Amino acid sequence: MILSEKKDFLLALLAGTISGLTAVALFAQSGFLISKAALLPPFYIILILTAFLKLFGVAKSASKYAERYISHRVTFSLLEKIRLRFFQSLQPYAHSLLSSYRGGDLLTRMTKDVDTLQQYFLRVAYPPLVALLVFFGTMLFTIWFSIWITLLLLVSVILCSIILPLLWQKPKEITSQQHYTESLTEYFYGLTDLTVAGKRPAAEQALQQLSLDFEQNIQNEEKQALKAQLVNQATALSTAFAVVILGAYFVTTGALDGLYLAMLLLIALTVFEVAIPLGTVPLHKAKAKDAFVRLTAFDAAAISTQALPQGQLQTVQANNVSYRYPNSDFQALQDISFTINAGEKIAIVGPSGAGKSTLFQLLIQNLQPSNGEILWNGDNTAQIQHEQLWGQMGIMLQHNHFFSGTIKENLLSEKEAGQMEQLLEQLQLPFSLEQEVLENARNLSGGEQQRLALARVLLRDAPIYLLDEPFAHLDSSLTTHCTELLLTLPQTVICITHKLDALALFDRIFVIYEHQLVEADHYDELIKKQGIFYHMQQLK
Ligand SMILES: Nc1ncnc2c1ncn2[C@@H]1O[C@H](COP(=O)(O)OP(=O)(O)OP(=O)(O)O)[C@@H](O)[C@H]1O
Known part of the structure; x- marks a missing residue:
C-alpha cells in the first residue's frame, strides 16, 4: 500500500468505528429515553434526549456513507494495483506462460483471483479492526454501569469473533473455478473440431456436469457463510437475553439502576451487528490466500537480477x-x-x-x-x-x-x-x-x-x-x-x-x-x- 491508500485505510477505519459507535449510541439513547419517559420527566429533558437521538442518527448515516465511500475507494485503488502488478509479472514471460499454462487458468487468475483478492480488504482485514474498536469503545461505556454485563459482552465477542469462526473452514471444492474455466475455454477453442468429429454432445455433457459441480461449490460456500452468520446471530441474541436476566437480577439487588436496563439491552443487540460478519472471515481469508498464491506465482520470474552483456549480442x-x-x-x-x-x-x-x-x-x-x-x-x-x-x-x-x-x-x-x-x-x-x-x-x-x-x-x-x-x-x-x-x-x-x-x-x-x-x-x-x-x- 502506498501513502494515499494507508491514509484512506485509516480514514475508513475511523469512519467505520464512528458509524459503529454512533449506532450503539443511537440505540442506547433510545433505550434510555423510553425508560426515562416512563418516569414522566420535565419536557425539556425529553426534548434534549430526542435532540441527541437525532444527532446520533445523522452522525451514524454520515459516517456510514463516508466509510462505504472511502473503503470502496481504497479497494478499487488496490484492485487497480493488483491487476497492474499481475500483468507486469505476466508480460515478460507471456510466451512461455502461454505454452505452460492452460488459457482458462490464466483467464481465471486475471479475473476471479484479482476480484477475490480485492475482497480481502473489505471482508478479512478491515471488519475485525472495526469490530475491535467499536467493542472497545462500547465496553468503556458499559463498564460504568455494570462490570459483569461488560464481562458478559466481552466473552460473547471473543466467542463470535475468535472461537466460533474457527468452526467454519472453506468447504472442500468439488471442482475449482480454474478447472471449470479451463474446460470452458478449451471447449470454445475446439468447438469446430469437436463438431466435425461428432464429439460435441459428449463434450457438452461433461461441461454441464462440471458446471453443476461448480454451482454446487458456490452453494456449499454460501451455505457455510450463512451458517456462520446464523450462529453468530444466535450468540448475539442469547447474549442480549443474558444481559436482560443479569441486569434484572442486579436491579433487584440494587447494583444497577432500573433506568439503564433497556439501554444495556439495546447496546447488546446493536454492538453485535459488527461481530456477526466476523463468522465468515476464515472463509474469505482462505479464498484470498488461494488467490494470492496463484496471482504471485509468476512474480519470481519477473525479477531481473542481471544486466545485459556488454556490446551487441552476437555469439x-x-x-x-x-x-x-x-x-x-x-x-x-x-x-x-x-x-x-x-x-x-x-x-x-x-x-x-x-x-x-x-x-x-x-x-x-x-x-x-x-x-x-x-x-x-x-x-x-x-x-x-x-x-x-x-x-x-x-x-x-x-x-x-x-x-x-x-x-x-x-x-x-x-x-x-x-x-x-x-x-x-x-x-x-x-x-x-x-x-x-x-x-x-x-x-x-x-x-x-x-x-x-x-x-x-x-x-x-x-x-x-x-x-x-x-x-x-x-x-x-x-x-x-x-x-x-x-x-x-x-x-x-x-x-x-x-x-x-x-x-x-x-x-x-x-x-x-x-x-x-x-x-x-x-x-x-x-x-x-x-x-x-x-x-x-x-x-x-
Ligand atoms: N510442451 C511440451 N511438453 C512435453 N513434451 C514436449 C512439449 N513440446 C515438445 N515436446 C516433445 O519434445 C520433443 C521435441 O519437440 P520439438 O517441438 O522441439 O520438436 P521439433 O524438432 O521442433 O519438431 P517439429 O519439426 O515437428 O516442429 C518432441 O518429442 C515433443 O513431443
Missing part, C-alpha cells in the same frame, strides 16, 4: 545443454554443445519431434536448460528479462500475430516508408504500405504472412536473427530467394527449417536427430561425410 554458446519438459519422461534435448560466432549463418534441421523448436525456445530463453548453460557473448543471461534480451534479437516465431490495420502498421517499424517498400519488393510482396490487413491477416496467404513477418523482423536493427520455420509456406524458388536475401546480411542468423532447399548457402548446418546434435558442418562436408544429413537429403 552464442551452448554448454552441455539438456532439457526435459515438465511432466515428460524423456529429454527433449540431450547434452547439446556448440558455439555460434558473430555473423555466422546457421541452419537447424532434423526430423519432426527431434528437438529443433525446443532448442529455439532455449536460445530465446523462453525455456531454461534442465542441465548445462547457454551463454550470450560469453554471459549466462538466464536471469535477464525477456524484454531486455529480445530488444537485441530479431525473432520470428512459427506463428505470428497480425493486427487489423494497414501493412505499414503491421510492420511495427519506425523506419522510412521507402525502406519498408524496398524490403517488401525484395521479398516479392506486391503490397502498398497503406493496404488493409484484416484481423489475424485473414486476407493474406500463408506464404504472404510469413514474408510479412520476415519483413517485420528484418526491419529491426538487431545484431542477431532467430527464425523458426520462416519458409514453411513458401515454394522452393521463393525459399531460395528469401534465404539468399537473408544470408547477405551481416547479422548472425540462426534459422530452423524443414526445407532442405538452399541449405548450401548457410555456413553451417546443425542436424538435430533423436534429441541430440549429431552433425554440425557445412553442407558440402555433410554430404561428403554421408551421415544422417546425407540420408535425409536422399529421402527428400
Whole structure:
C-alpha cells in the first residue's frame, strides 16, 4: 500500500468505528429515553434526549456513507494495483506462460483471483479492526454501569469473533473455478473440431456436469457463510437475553439502576451487528490466500537480477545443454554443445519431434536448460528479462500475430516508408504500405504472412536473427530467394527449417536427430561425410 491508500485505510477505519459507535449510541439513547419517559420527566429533558437521538442518527448515516465511500475507494485503488502488478509479472514471460499454462487458468487468475483478492480488504482485514474498536469503545461505556454485563459482552465477542469462526473452514471444492474455466475455454477453442468429429454432445455433457459441480461449490460456500452468520446471530441474541436476566437480577439487588436496563439491552443487540460478519472471515481469508498464491506465482520470474552483456549480442554458446519438459519422461534435448560466432549463418534441421523448436525456445530463453548453460557473448543471461534480451534479437516465431490495420502498421517499424517498400519488393510482396490487413491477416496467404513477418523482423536493427520455420509456406524458388536475401546480411542468423532447399548457402548446418546434435558442418562436408544429413537429403 502506498501513502494515499494507508491514509484512506485509516480514514475508513475511523469512519467505520464512528458509524459503529454512533449506532450503539443511537440505540442506547433510545433505550434510555423510553425508560426515562416512563418516569414522566420535565419536557425539556425529553426534548434534549430526542435532540441527541437525532444527532446520533445523522452522525451514524454520515459516517456510514463516508466509510462505504472511502473503503470502496481504497479497494478499487488496490484492485487497480493488483491487476497492474499481475500483468507486469505476466508480460515478460507471456510466451512461455502461454505454452505452460492452460488459457482458462490464466483467464481465471486475471479475473476471479484479482476480484477475490480485492475482497480481502473489505471482508478479512478491515471488519475485525472495526469490530475491535467499536467493542472497545462500547465496553468503556458499559463498564460504568455494570462490570459483569461488560464481562458478559466481552466473552460473547471473543466467542463470535475468535472461537466460533474457527468452526467454519472453506468447504472442500468439488471442482475449482480454474478447472471449470479451463474446460470452458478449451471447449470454445475446439468447438469446430469437436463438431466435425461428432464429439460435441459428449463434450457438452461433461461441461454441464462440471458446471453443476461448480454451482454446487458456490452453494456449499454460501451455505457455510450463512451458517456462520446464523450462529453468530444466535450468540448475539442469547447474549442480549443474558444481559436482560443479569441486569434484572442486579436491579433487584440494587447494583444497577432500573433506568439503564433497556439501554444495556439495546447496546447488546446493536454492538453485535459488527461481530456477526466476523463468522465468515476464515472463509474469505482462505479464498484470498488461494488467490494470492496463484496471482504471485509468476512474480519470481519477473525479477531481473542481471544486466545485459556488454556490446551487441552476437555469439552464442551452448554448454552441455539438456532439457526435459515438465511432466515428460524423456529429454527433449540431450547434452547439446556448440558455439555460434558473430555473423555466422546457421541452419537447424532434423526430423519432426527431434528437438529443433525446443532448442529455439532455449536460445530465446523462453525455456531454461534442465542441465548445462547457454551463454550470450560469453554471459549466462538466464536471469535477464525477456524484454531486455529480445530488444537485441530479431525473432520470428512459427506463428505470428497480425493486427487489423494497414501493412505499414503491421510492420511495427519506425523506419522510412521507402525502406519498408524496398524490403517488401525484395521479398516479392506486391503490397502498398497503406493496404488493409484484416484481423489475424485473414486476407493474406500463408506464404504472404510469413514474408510479412520476415519483413517485420528484418526491419529491426538487431545484431542477431532467430527464425523458426520462416519458409514453411513458401515454394522452393521463393525459399531460395528469401534465404539468399537473408544470408547477405551481416547479422548472425540462426534459422530452423524443414526445407532442405538452399541449405548450401548457410555456413553451417546443425542436424538435430533423436534429441541430440549429431552433425554440425557445412553442407558440402555433410554430404561428403554421408551421415544422417546425407540420408535425409536422399529421402527428400
Ligand atoms: N510442451 C511440451 N511438453 C512435453 N513434451 C514436449 C512439449 N513440446 C515438445 N515436446 C516433445 O519434445 C520433443 C521435441 O519437440 P520439438 O517441438 O522441439 O520438436 P521439433 O524438432 O521442433 O519438431 P517439429 O519439426 O515437428 O516442429 C518432441 O518429442 C515433443 O513431443
